[in-house]
Amino acid sequence: MTGALDRPTPTRRRSLDADRPSPSFVREYAPDVFGRGRTITAIAAAGFFGGVFALLAWLVLDRTSLPAYSTSMVTRALATAGTVAVLVAVGVLTALWLLDEHRAPDTGVTRPRWRVALTYAVSYLSPAGIVVATLAIPLSATRLYLDGLQVDQGFRTQFLTRMTETATNHDMNYIDMVSYYPIAWFWMGGRLANLLGLSGWEVFQPWAIISLAIAGCILVPVWQRLTGSLPVATAIALVTTCVTLVMSPEEPYAAVIAMGVPAVCVMLRRALLGSWFATLGTIVFLGVAASFYTLFTGAVALSVVAVAAVFTALITRWWVPIIHLAVIGFGSIAIALITWAPFLWQALTGPEVLESTANHFLPQEGTQIPVPFLAPSVIGVLCLVGLVYLVVRFHDLDIRVMAVMTIGFYLWSLASMVATLAGTSLLGFRIDILIVLMMSTAGVLALAEIRLIGIRRLYPESLPLETTRKITLAMLVIVLAAGAYYAQDIPARNENAIDHAYRDTDGSGERADRYAPDAASYYPEIDEHLRAEGFEPTDTVILTDENRFLSFHPYHGFNAFTSHYANPLGEYSQRSALVREWADDSWTSIDSPESFRDALDDSPWHRPDVFIFRGEAEGSVDGWKTHVAEDIYPNQPNVRYTATFFNPEVFADEDLWTVEQIGPFVVVSANNA
Template sequence: MADKQDTNATKHQEPLFVDDDRYEIFDDDQLSLKAGLLGLVAALFGGAASALAAWFVLHRLSLPAFGGSQLTRAVATAAIVIILVATTVLLYFFATKGADNRPRWLTWLTYLVSYLSPAALVIAAVGIPLGSTKLWLDGLSVDQEFRTEYLTRMTAEFGLHDMSYIDVASYYPAGWFFLGGRLANLLGIDGWEVFQPWSLMTLAAAGCILVPVWQRLGGSLPVATGIALVTTAVALATVADEPYAAAVAMGLPAMSVMAWRGLGGAWSAMIGVIVFLGISATFYTLHTGVGALIVIVLALVAWASARSWMPVLRLAVMGVGSMVIAATVWGPYVWAVLSGKPRSGATATHYLPADGAQLYLPMFAASVIGVVCFVGVIWLLVRATEPDARAMGLATLVLYGWTVASMIATLVGQTLLGFRLAAPITFMLLTAGVFALADARLNGVERYWPQAASPRVARKVTSVMAALLLLAGIGYAQSIPNKIHGAIDLAHTDTDGNGERADRFAPNSGTWYAEVDRTLRDAGLVPSETVVLSDEKNFQALYPWYSFQALTSHYANPLGEFDRRNEALEAWSKIKDPDQLIAAMDAAPWRGPDAIVLRGEAKPVGGKDAGPLTLDIADDIYPNNPNVIFRNLSFARSVFDKHWNLKQVGPFVVAIRQ
């Protein structure tokens, strides 16, 4: 495999790519820049539209709950087999017949199936198992509480509003949630309910986009489809619960290759990096930061090897361009910080699970993915002098460097959340592994067994590799629902926004949330103008009332001053006089609660004292794992004798300020 030099620009008549090094073996299906852009747009909208259409169909069927029946598993497995077999067979004939011998219908059908195969895999492996519930993976548990809360906020109000605090500039990147809110408005559904279709569309579109992108970069439709499918499969099995982060991670290998080409002068590649980093900054901060660091390291290497300042200048152009896009979401928060707004209490980096205390080495896993990653490592080392392999190799080193730096950062009371880079590392090595397999097939026989390198032998080798890869792919893909079985179960056992459980068992206290919401509205309160104090995390996630306090400090907006609000709540819980409580709330530097949702009894029951009304608050206890502890605050019943109207709603007492 040799590098092509400036002759590529002449051959393809693309002056913007005068430096665009490509591998000879992958030039057969090379897309022009125009065709690549058209393919990207088609893949984006085709993948998203097909996922949305499938979601509509699946939720009009009567599939049994995934955990209680093997029927859903069987349907999912059958769909996976059909998708992978059809894609592999079409690509086999597409590749072996050659461009001059392929009928037009085969070419068009292969493109259609290849470009949409990642979306079909998303629907088969995750969409079908979730077809009997309205919730996404993990239901409303753990981190999905705050993500659902953010979607609910963005659905209820147009603009960049904080998920919890009123009149505070948004902190957590709002791009994905803002677009999801618009989809909910278009479909006429609530924010919590749009989580599932929007996640399916996101993962499907991200996987489909990889096909034209890698076909443009690598020059081969079969190789591009292989990268897209294996990346999508691993994303579904590992990080699908956080779809916006998964989408960014899936694109990091391609961004690394584009960055290297862009630093060499390929302006279309520079634009690709600008758009990727800009959009990713509106989706997920960590992966954007790592991606930016990759580009910086590549620029330093290019500067040192070329002995020219041009790579640094191009780095500046990419940095400024991406920041302009990022400012569409980050602008209000940055302005608030520059304006001197007080900040405290946020602890986003205070999390160190077991995965964050060791180096992630997927190449040694006893699985098909481990084998592909291992082959990818070998390929990166052997092909280290090739431009694209060099870019991915350096990017992989940056990812590992960030992971090690995260471990060291624990000494100063922080982390860099290095455990979340397991997926990008895997995607980088998997991409290299797919290239390695293609390299071995297309160069190995000719180079090491030239006397047998006839078309007939080449077809046999291709047939054997295709069959083995197909079986390996089916084996891994059909296991995806089992790998995320716990997350699927939570989607069926958590009580949704309709007060129901998808498995038809009795719901929890969430069945009363609708009545709590109705009580607040009947009192004349409006969600977009009202602050509610409550420790009912799922109520905050399902209904768009602003919160006096965020769920935990780890996803709280720094401008909200989580720690100081906790101190205020502790002080308020010790007050016994109604007038003093109102005075303390009014004296706080933040908008006080217009209503409070507590646990307890509004009135004595059976002649007994009603007892205190209780509320939980969360404390950060990093470096412990779990890193959050909840403790109980008790409010004297008498403190609500004045200034508040109390109403009993199931196990809750709703106190509405007069």
């Protein structure tokens, strides 16, 4: 009896059809399998309509006046109601779908066309429904995304703001520099902002919701192709979406890649055994992944090489896996170069001294290996079932690939801990989501196989048809209840991040919870002042530690927020040293406006056109304050901010500088810049 992902082991003669299920497999487990053409069409349709559904839902919610999530239970109740409604709709239609198979196991299944269409529509769009219910509804009364402008969200918002202003490859912060961070997700978000007439900071929320919805919906036809079962594909897509919304919703460009990793693992077996269709799918995934988030790409790529080595040495003992691995490598690199080539060219040909501290981060969760199968939760139980399944079904090639890839992710996590001896890390804690997704996916496949053949093995004698129907319905109800219990808790799991979205002051100078905003409420006035002085944001460089100002408005920063987010071409440490030198010397050797201006002009980089300080424009004795960030890894926290004071006297010449007090800020702009 074939199992959830069984395929006959291909011989050389049959290798080109390695992705095709056998006839017995189709009868037992793959009644809904699609051909290649219909699969491509289904993927495109699911992604398009999933994105449209999420966009329309966001537009409707954006025009409502729901109370803030942080101050009312109304939004929470609506989120739960929406989540349960989506899962119940999927559950009812799935039950009818499976009962149809029980009624006609031998003669072929016939269903009303309207119900087939409705089942496909609901199944394909259900991940988008979960995203809307658990993210869009809780965030409907704020224009910020999860975590507001806290820490990493500041630079992500700045990147979106930059990409809204330009369609070219450009660094989020430094002027006249290409981007180091993968640009694809942010570039597409910028185009959406242009389409909707939104600012970069405003598009973060809808684009995150839409992209997560698209990724979740695409998984349904992908897994339908891999498993041949619409119910199983829908279950995997929903579990993947829910786990992602709990573990990594604040980083959507990484989350959408993580969601596809289990599928590409199963796809890899077909690719290495000769399927060019699966090879093409793997190429596209790895190429897109490298354009979205390189960490996951690196972990998956190394695991792919390991799997190819295992296949070549122990299973096939011929060259097809190596050939397909080479094609996958060159093909995915070609796609990745669309976004990476400009940076690589500038790095190879430019005079800049490259420096990067992006990996200088080791939080507590990075010091422990993830063991999700021991967690006392619904997903913990599912991961435990998945772990058992990976061990018991290791002889199956698809499951073997999943197991080897999972081991590879664990090794990455361990290697990250060891890398601390070299003064860096591999950010292994971010791989946790890949491990959980692999095990939870295996858990769904295990439950599908138990439903299909487990009862028959426990009771070899034939069971009455009515009994098998009841068993199917009972399993479906239990799974549905467990899923609803887990999914309805997603907003609560993200409560702190949602609260920040309501508490942080947005780009309009307001807080969504209607409390008094902080000093960021003066940012719009600063922007108006600078524009009135003739400064075009995209041509202006500002020296400031007011990172949120650069997140909301497309001015360039003289230096990045911290070295961890800085472009390696930006020479962060040298710029920081120069800022300290300017500040210190403004009290001694360059204490006149003319000498200070000359020192700025001697900068090896585009000098600051504007300074935004904290202080008082008149009567300041201690000077005007800004901060310089310093990497102090391996300490945690890994950043130290040092106050730096500039002498107001160096800006006292009205022919050279315009000084304006705006709220708590002193805004100094160069005349004749």
